[in-house]
Amino acid sequence: MLAKIFAKLFMRKNDVIDYVVVDSGVFCKKRDGTVVEGFHWSDVDQIEVYKVDLMIYDEVALLFKTENAKHEILEGHSAFQELISELHHYFDVRESWYLDAIEKPFETNWKTLYKKSS
Incomplete structure (x- = not known):
């Protein structure tokens, strides 16, 4: 019972369950098994990195x-x-972006990695 409550509290309201990197960008794998185009690298305006607090551990997100x-x-x-x-x-970001993000445990460490020039 408690597991169901936590699952509902922390479940992301999203039909996308996974992502796949391709040469042109990223595709989305949906809950029903279909794979659809997500975005092209050339369409990305900004990339941010941060950690999501999952109580027991942090999960890094892009x-x-x-x-x-x-x-x-x-x-x-x-x-x-x-x-x-x-x-x-694909983008002008530091190769160490991931290590930088996980450097301080239990902190969000929200950073902008990339912002498209106008």
Whole structure:
């Protein structure tokens, strides 16, 4: 019973359950198993990194903002591990962005990694 309550409290209201990195950007895998286009690298206006407090541990998140949407990719998503080593190939970000984000435990460490020039 308690597990169901916590699941409802912390469940993200999102139909997307995973992300897949492709050459042109990121695709979204939905709960029903379909895979749809998420966003193209060229459409990204801003990337932020922060930690989500899950009480027992922190989970690092990347937030990709485009003109029409926001996509939050968490450490538990398939794409995250690939983005740790590959993000600097797509955007002008430090290779150490992930290590910088996890440096201080139990702090949000919210940072803007990338902002498109106007």
